[in-house]
Amino acid sequence: MIRSLLRRRNPRRGWSNTVAATGWGESTYAELAWDKSRGASKRWAIIGVVVGGLIGVIAFAPAAWLAGAVASATNQRLLLADARGTVWSGSAVPVLTGGPGSHDASALSGRMEWTLGLKGLGLELLARQSCCLNGTVAVQVKPGFGRMNVTLVPPLGGWIGQWPSAWLGGMGTPFNTLQLGGAIRLTSPGISFESVQGRWLVRGRADVELVNASSRLSTLDSLGSYRLTLNGDPSGSGASQLTLSTTEGALQLSGNGTWGANGVRFRGEARAASGDDAALANLLNIIGRREGARSVISIG
The missing domain is CATH 1.20.5 (Single alpha-helices involved in coiled-coils or other helix-helix interfaces)
Known part of the structure; x- marks a missing residue:
């Protein structure tokens, strides 16, 4: 029996040796x-x-992507038509429209050029347009957790740009009816817009001036010049102040309002200067609701 057991174990030792030998x-x-x-x-x-x-x-994202983002953010009211180049360096023709389904559109002459790059923890957009912008205008965008900050950095002197008033006709009613002449000028010492949980907060100030305005609804060569001021709320409550005033002219405009979470709320009035009532009658009927000699402007 011992020999039998030894004979049974020998094959195993032979198999182990074979594995070791062959590797x-x-x-x-x-x-x-x-x-x-x-x-x-x-x-x-x-x-x-x-x-x-x-x-x-x-790196080579087409400029059309940026144009699509701008159109979406403005509900199709500002379009970057014929966009060329890339998101980072491109050009397009700015067009104002009345929004989705509108047949009104008005384009600026000349192309706007831009470059987009990193700036600190955000992005910086540098825009140039020979017809309308004062040199290079910078817009800085800083994203955060649940918020986003957009800051307009004006050139020296605060004058940002000037556009023909007729450009507003592309937005439809009432601008296409008024057919304004003159120029729109934007100035600011600096202003920023911060989105916090869907609510926009404004810090800083911006002035929109309508210079030497005219309209086809009046026989006067010039209606006057006007200023709409946006003052941000430093307290952070979200209610920015709007003020409309007349610099000079036959058409007298004034009013106050707010811009906040519930949109724009504005109350104002328009009057004709002494002796110009007849020349401004049609225009006053279009601007607002007539109450005797004045036209009441109500938004929101």
């Missing part, structure tokens, strides 16, 4: 390690291709 075990482990390494290399190669593709898409 089959080490070869199998090496192949497994090679397969694992090759699989990891393939995965890293795929990741590299994907990352490289994303970087390429971002």
